[in-house]
Amino acid sequence: MSKKIMVSFKLNGKETDVVVEPRELLIHTLREKCLQTGPHIGCETSHCGACTVDFDGMSVKSCTMLTVQAEGADVLTVEGLAQGGELHALQEGFMQEHGLQCGFCTPGMLMRAYRLLQENPEPSEEDIRYWMAGNLCRCTGYQNIVKAVQYAARKLRGEAVETSHPLMTADTH
Amino acid sequence: MIPRPFEYHAPKTLPEAIALLNEYGEGAKLLAGGHSLLPMMKLRFAEPAHLIDLGKLTELKGIREAGGEIRIGAMTTENELIWSELLQTKCPLIVEGARQISDPQVRYRGTLGGDLSHGDPGNDHPALMIALDASFVLTGEQGERVVPADSFFVGTYTTLLEPGEIMTEIRIPTPAAGTGYCYAKLKRKTGDFATAAAAVTLRIGAAGVSDVRIALTNVAETAIRAIDAEQYLRGKPLDEPAIAETARLAMAACAPVADLRGDAEYKRAMAGEMTRRALTTAYARAAH
Numbered sequence: 001m002s003k004k005i006m007v008s009f010k011l012n013g014k015e016t017d018v019v020v021e022p023r024e025l026l027i028h029t030l031r032e033k034c035l036q037t038g039p040h041i042g043c044e045t046s047h048c049g050a051c052t053v054d055f056d057g058m059s060v061k062s063c064t065m066l067t068v069q070a071e072g073a074d075v076l077t078v079e080g081l082a083q084g085g086e087l088h089a090l091q092e093g094f095m096q097e098h099g100l101q102c103g104f105c106t107p108g109m110l111m112r113a114y115r116l117l118q119e120n121p122e123p124s125e126e127d128i129r130y131w132m133a134g135n136l137c138r139c140t141g142y143q144n145i146v147k148a149v150q151y152a153a154r155k156l157r158g159e160a161v162e163t164s165h166p167l168m169t170a171d172t173h
Numbered sequence: 174m175i176p177r178p179f180e181y182h183a184p185k186t187l188p189e190a191i192a193l194l195n196e197y198g199e200g201a202k203l204l205a206g207g208h209s210l211l212p213m214m215k216l217r218f219a220e221p222a223h224l225i226d227l228g229k230l231t232e233l234k235g236i237r238e239a240g241g242e243i244r245i246g247a248m249t250t251e252n253e254l255i256w257s258e259l260l261q262t263k264c265p266l267i268v269e270g271a272r273q274i275s276d277p278q279v280r281y282r283g284t285l286g287g288d289l290s291h292g293d294p295g296n297d298h299p300a301l302m303i304a305l306d307a308s309f310v311l312t313g314e315q316g317e318r319v320v321p322a323d324s325f326f327v328g329t330y331t332t333l334l335e336p337g338e339i340m341t342e343i344r345i346p347t348p349a350a351g352t353g354y355c356y357a358k359l360k361r362k363t364g365d366f367a368t369a370a371a372a373v374t375l376r377i378g379a380a381g382v383s384d385v386r387i388a389l390t391n392v393a394e395t396a397i398r399a400i401d402a403e404q405y406l407r408g409k410p411l412d413e414p415a416i417a418e419t420a421r422l423a424m425a426a427c428a429p430v431a432d433l434r435g436d437a438e439y440k441r442a443m444a445g446e447m448t449r450r451a452l453t454t455a456y457a458r459a460a461h
Binding site for chain 1: 174175176177178179180181183204207208211212214215216224226228252275276277278279281282363364
């Protein structure tokens with residue numbers, strides 16, 4: 001058994017200390033020690049992206065990082081996305097545009113889109129599909145995820161947002 | 174999913190990293206981006222007793238031009254390659270290649286040096302570096318040596334790297350303005366390794382193709398250079414018969430392994446087709 005190491009990092013804005021074996025994967029620390037169970041595990045070959053978190057300004061698959069590599073890092077999970085109880089534009093977009101069904105890929109999708117929109121606030125549909133290619137979804141067929149990201153991009157740019165599936169508007173009553 | 178236990182080391186300088194590598198010898202592995210090594214450890218294909226993390230060695234990062242060469246630190250990530258204005262302007266083949274490697278998350282972590290040192294014939298940078306006539310700086314206790322990309326890849330997962338050595342820098346002669354280039358990659362889906370791919374650089378002179386380099390991905394036990402194909406094409410106009418013969422000679426250089434991506438015959442045929450496409454695109458991009 002290898003020696004345990006204390007690792008300190010910032011998680012959703014809070015200083016966090018954990019003691020881990022070097023072999024512990026970041027996804028397991030986040031889920032099992034930090035109890036942030038939004039990030040999920042969908043594979044063991046680094047394909048699915050369900051474990052994606054924001055890590056020092058990068059989207060990373062936390063199943064393919066060791067927790068010991070997070071020393072001093074700034075980590076954001078889906079739990080840190082809403083501010084003061086108000087949903088982030090992406091969370092609202094995924095809800096309004098029906099960008100999720102079972103919800104298993106959603107935390108990873110949101111965290112990847114969060115970084116994408118900071119790097120490219122005005123992505124084309126092709127941009128969204130290309131730069132979200134590290135995240136698999138079994139339910140949606142991706143169409144509504146693209147719309148959800150477009151919805152959030154418009155909102156974050158300060159433009160008027162309109163859902164492509166209006167639920168109920170005043171004049172339909 | 175669960176790697177075997179190991180000891181973790183995070184040296185702060187290159188000499189410290191080399192000293193650790195020598196101290197722990199065969200039981201030690203260098204950890205770069207970790208997107209080939211950790212997956213192998215999670216499946217217990219690799220079970221190192223010591224991991225030496227190069228993540229703190231900022232001296233191994235960066236892209237600059239010096240002495241007619243583009244010099245790239247081995248720990249530079251795929252994402253940094255893609256967004257480098259220097260590469261976009263002076264060596265766009267690397268950008269085109271890197272954009273076809275894996276997916277965004279992997280590209281934030283995976284490094285150029287790791288992609289090359291891994292020695293996997295499925296990786297894309299080996300062929301790209303052969304096409305660019307790159308060389309690699311390998312650093313050990315005795316100092317540095319520089320080896321050409323063209324002879325670096327010895328076998329599957331085997332390279333010229335000796336125990337105790339770290340690839341520290343990749344040096345690429347700055348391509349002359351007007352050099353045509355293309356990386357044509359056939360893959361089953363985004364993020365997959367190539368079924369077959371071809372990297373081409375070429376220049377056009379008065380008599381036709383004045384210089385050409387052709388390298389192929391994942392159609393032999395290492396990335397390979399299609400030397401006969403290059404020799405045939407040099408000095409000829411790039412017309413349809415010349416492209417067809419060059420592609421045939423590239424196919425003859427292949428020795429693919431059958432797997433879920435296809436049998437040897439299919440992969441060889443696709444290597445020819447990727448060569449044809451890469452030549453055609455490189456030709457269109459070259460200054461005439």
